[in-house]
Amino acid sequence: MSEEKFISIQHQIRQNQEEVSDFIRDLRNWETSIKSKDEKLRKETDSDSEKIEPPVRNRVREKRMRKKQAKQLKIEVVESDETSQQEQGSKKSSRIKAYDYRAWDKFDVDKACEEVDVEGYSAGSEYETDSDAEKEEFERQRKIHEANEEKDKGNALFKNGCYDDAITCYTRGIEADPSNAILPANRAMALLKLKRYEEAEKDCSVSIHLDYTYVKAYARRGTARIELRKLEEAKRDFQQVLNIEPSNKQAVSEIKRIERKLKEIEEEKERNRIAEEERLQSEEGIVKPIHKPQHLRSKKPLRRINIEEIGQDTCEVDKKLASKPQEKLEAGVKTGNEEEKEIILKSKDRRREETRPEDTHSTDTSSVTASPSPPSMSVPAVPQTSFQLVKDWKQLHKYPSLLYQYFKQISPSTYPSILQQSLDSNLLNGILKLIVDFYIPSNEPVLETLQCLCNVKRFDMNVMFMSAKEKEVVKRIFDYIRERQETDSAEVDKLAKKYGL
Amino acid sequence: MATEKPNILVHCQKSLNITIFDVKWIPCSARFVVLGNHARQTGSLQVCEMASSGEIKITTEVEKKEAFKCGTFGASSLKQRNFATGDFKGNLRIWDLEKTEMPTYCTAAHTEIINSIDGVGGLGIGEGPRELVTGSRDGSVKVWDPRQKDDPVACMKPREGEAKRDCWAVAFGHAHNQMDRCVAAGYDNGDVKLFDLKNMSLRWDTNVKNGVCGLEFDRKDINMNKLVITVLESKIHVFDMRTQHPKKGFAKVTEKAHDSTVWAVRHLPQNRDICMTLGGNGSCCLWKYQYPEKRVTQDSDDIEMGVPGTLKLLENIKLSTQPINAFDWSPDKEGLAVCSSFDQSVRVLIVTKLARV
Numbered sequence: 001m002s003e004e005k006f007i008s009i010q011h012q013i014r015q016n017q018e019e020v021s022d023f024i025r026d027l028r029n030w031e032t033s034i035k036s037k038d039e040k041l042r043k044e045t046d047s048d049s050e051k052i053e054p055p056v057r058n059r060v061r062e063k064r065m066r067k068k069q070a071k072q073l074k075i076e077v078v079e080s081d082e083t084s085q086q087e088q089g090s091k092k093s094s095r096i097k098a099y100d101y102r103a104w105d106k107f108d109v110d111k112a113c114e115e116v117d118v119e120g121y122s123a124g125s126e127y128e129t130d131s132d133a134e135k136e137e138f139e140r141q142r143k144i145h146e147a148n149e150e151k152d153k154g155n156a157l158f159k160n161g162c163y164d165d166a167i168t169c170y171t172r173g174i175e176a177d178p179s180n181a182i183l184p185a186n187r188a189m190a191l192l193k194l195k196r197y198e199e200a201e202k203d204c205s206v207s208i209h210l211d212y213t214y215v216k217a218y219a220r221r222g223t224a225r226i227e228l229r230k231l232e233e234a235k236r237d238f239q240q241v242l243n244i245e246p247s248n249k250q251a252v253s254e255i256k257r258i259e260r261k262l263k264e265i266e267e268e269k270e271r272n273r274i275a276e277e278e279r280l281q282s283e284e285g286i287v288k289p290i291h292k293p294q295h296l297r298s299k300k301p302l303r304r305i306n307i308e309e310i311g312q313d314t315c316e317v318d319k320k321l322a323s324k325p326q327e328k329l330e331a332g333v334k335t336g337n338e339e340e341k342e343i344i345l346k347s348k349d350r351r352r353e354e355t356r357p358e359d360t361h362s363t364d365t366s367s368v369t370a371s372p373s374p375p376s377m378s379v380p381a382v383p384q385t386s387f388q389l390v391k392d393w394k395q396l397h398k399y400p401s402l403l404y405q406y407f408k409q410i411s412p413s414t415y416p417s418i419l420q421q422s423l424d425s426n427l428l429n430g431i432l433k434l435i436v437d438f439y440i441p442s443n444e445p446v447l448e449t450l451q452c453l454c455n456v457k458r459f460d461m462n463v464m465f466m467s468a469k470e471k472e473v474v475k476r477i478f479d480y481i482r483e484r485q486e487t488d489s490a491e492v493d494k495l496a497k498k499y500g501l
Numbered sequence: 502m503a504t505e506k507p508n509i510l511v512h513c514q515k516s517l518n519i520t521i522f523d524v525k526w527i528p529c530s531a532r533f534v535v536l537g538n539h540a541r542q543t544g545s546l547q548v549c550e551m552a553s554s555g556e557i558k559i560t561t562e563v564e565k566k567e568a569f570k571c572g573t574f575g576a577s578s579l580k581q582r583n584f585a586t587g588d589f590k591g592n593l594r595i596w597d598l599e600k601t602e603m604p605t606y607c608t609a610a611h612t613e614i615i616n617s618i619d620g621v622g623g624l625g626i627g628e629g630p631r632e633l634v635t636g637s638r639d640g641s642v643k644v645w646d647p648r649q650k651d652d653p654v655a656c657m658k659p660r661e662g663e664a665k666r667d668c669w670a671v672a673f674g675h676a677h678n679q680m681d682r683c684v685a686a687g688y689d690n691g692d693v694k695l696f697d698l699k700n701m702s703l704r705w706d707t708n709v710k711n712g713v714c715g716l717e718f719d720r721k722d723i724n725m726n727k728l729v730i731t732v733l734e735s736k737i738h739v740f741d742m743r744t745q746h747p748k749k750g751f752a753k754v755t756e757k758a759h760d761s762t763v764w765a766v767r768h769l770p771q772n773r774d775i776c777m778t779l780g781g782n783g784s785c786c787l788w789k790y791q792y793p794e795k796r797v798t799q800d801s802d803d804i805e806m807g808v809p810g811t812l813k814l815l816e817n818i819k820l821s822t823q824p825i826n827a828f829d830w831s832p833d834k835e836g837l838a839v840c841s842s843f844d845q846s847v848r849v850l851i852v853t854k855l856a857r858v
Contacts, residue, residue: 056648
C-alpha cells in the first residue's frame, strides 16, 4: 500500500512538474508573440477605425423635475403644452418612484439648459457615428427638447415679469422648433404685456396657422385686436374660441364687451356727427377776437350789444360781463365748449390791455378773471348708456349742483339698465354724497333711489369695499330715512343691511 | 483525481518601494501597471514588464501629486489602451501610458477618495458606450463617459439627510446589449445596491451584514449571471443573478474562507465559473462555482425563484504574511495572473491545469 501510494505521489509530482515546465515554455512563447503584438499596438497611432459608439448616456433625456414643480405654481396666463407636459410628468414620476438615489436631482435646470446649448455645438461630433436617419431623429428630438427648455425658461421669466427676456427665450425656442404652436402664442402674451400689439397679433396668427385648435392663440389675438381697435376681427376670434371651447367664460365676456364697445363707437360717431353739425351751424354766430392797431380802429362811438342768454347757469357770467358797459365786448358765448371759455379769457386779457391806458375798473376786471368761472353749460340729457353717464359724471363732478340736477332726472328704476356693470366705488360714493348734500337738505325722498341702486350689478362688491368715511355717509342717509318714516322700519333695516350697516 | 487539481505557483516576484493599491495587466501585452503611493504620500504609477529572463522589469515609473487608489482599462479601446485611475483626492484621470506627463481626461469626480473603479464597453467587453464607474467615500457612485467632461452621466447618491456610507466597491455588469447595463455597489455597512442604468432606477438592494470589500460579476458583457461579493469577516457570497424573485430577490450561496477579510474577487477571463479570492491573511483561494441541477424553481405561489449552486475550493496558496489586496488575471494568457500585497511586492502567478477543471 505505502509503496503504491509513494509511487503515485511521485508520479503526481513528476506530472505537476511537467505541467509547470510545459506552462512556462508555453508562457515564453506567448511572451515573445504578445510582445511583438504589443509593440505593434504601441507604435500604431490609431483611432481612425474606432468602433461605432452609442451616444452619451442621459444626454437627450429631460432633466426637469424642479421645473415641473415650479410650474405647478404658474400664473394662469402663460400655459405651456399641457399634453406634452403630462407625458413628461408621468414618465418622470414613474422613474423616480422606483429610484432611491435621485440621480438627476443634482442637475439643476439652468445647467441642463446650458448643456442643451453646448450640445448645439457639439452635436455634430456627438452623433457622427450614427446612421443618417438616427442622426436626424436625434437632432429633431434635441431641437424639440431645446425648444421646450426655452419655453420653460421663457415662462419662468414671464412669471417674474421679465417680458423682454422671456421674448428672447421664446424666439430662440421658435428658431429651434418652428412647428411648435405654443411658443409663438406665449411670445404673443409677452408682447401683449409690453403693449406691442401688432407683433402679438402676428405671432398669434402664426400659432393659429400651426394649430388651428389652439384656443389661447385665438383669445390672445382677440385681445391684441381689441387694443388695435380691430373690434370686428377681435369678435370673430373670440367667437372662434367659443366654437372650440363653448364653455370659455373669457370669450363670452369679451364678446359682450366688444359688442358694447361697438355700440359705443356707433354712438360716439353719431354724437360726433351731431356735434359737427352743431359746430358748423354755430360757426357763423361766433365772433372771433380781432386786433386792430389804434389808428385803424373805428372812430364811431361804441354801441351796446344785446347778448342773448343761453342756459340758466351762464346768465351769471353774462350778467357780470354785461354789467360792464364801458368795456368793449368782443366775445360770443356758446354752450358747453372748452374753446369758448378760452376765447372768453383771451378777450378779457385783451380787455385789460385796452382798459389799462384808461385805467378804469382795472381791479374789477382782474377780480373777474381770477375767480374760477362756473361752467357755462347746461345739464346734459338723461343718459341711455353707462358710458354716457360716466362721461357726463366726469364732466359735471366738479359742480355738484349741476350733477344733482343731472342725476335727479334719471329715473331710479332705470339705474340697473343704464349702469350695467360700470358701477364702481367712485360712482357709488358720488351718488351717496349727492344724496347727503342735496336730497337731504331739500328734504326729498331717497328711499327709491337707494332701493334701485341696490339692484345695479356689482353693487354688493362695491359696498364691501366701502371705507369708514363712506360708511358714515351711508349712515347719515339712513338716519334721514328713519326720520322721514316713509316706510316701515323693517324694510329700512333690510335695505340698511344691503348697504353694509 | 489529484492530477486534475490546478496548481498555483509564484512565477516571479518583485519588491517595490511603494505601497501598492492596485495592479492591472495592460491588455494585449506582457506588461502590467502598478498603482500606489510613496511614503511621502505622492502617487506612483509604474509599468512593469515580464522579462524573458523570468524577472519583472520596471519600464516606466512616474510620480504624481495624489496617491493612486485604483485603475482600470475597462473603458478604453484596445488600440489606445488608456488607463483610468481614481485617487485619494477623488480625481478621476485617464492616462495615455506612452505620454504620462498629462492625463488625457481629468475631472474632480468625488470630494473624497475613490475606493473603486470599473470600466465597461472597451477592450471589446460589453455592448454600449464606453463608461467608467467610480465609488467613493463621499457616498456616491458616479458613471462617467470619457466623451463628456466634468459631469457624470449618472450619479447615485444618498438622499439629502440620509447617512452617507462609504462606497468600497463598484462593478459593471449586464452590458449585453446597447441599452442594458447595471452597476453593483457595495458599502461599508454591508449594503449592496444594484442600479439599472437603462431605467435609471435602483433594481435591487440587500445587506450582507459585513462591509463589502469587493464585488464582481462573473461577466460584464452577458445577461447578469452571477455576482460574487467578498466581505470583512472572511465570507464570500455568490448570488445567482438570473432569476429575481419579487420578494426574496436573488438566491445566494455563502462560503467561509481565509479566516480574515476577503479583499477582492477576480473571475478568470477564460472561464466565468472559476474565480480567485484574496485573503487578509496573505492567501489566495481558487474557486469553482457548480451550478445546481435546476437553476430555477417555483415557490408556493408558482413564482420563479433562483436556486443557488455550490462553491468548490480548487486550490489555496499562502503567498505573504500581509493581505493580498489586488489581483488581475491576464486577459490574454489563461492561467497567468499578477497580484500585489501590502508587503510592497508584486508577484506574477501561474495557475496550471485551469483548462481541465
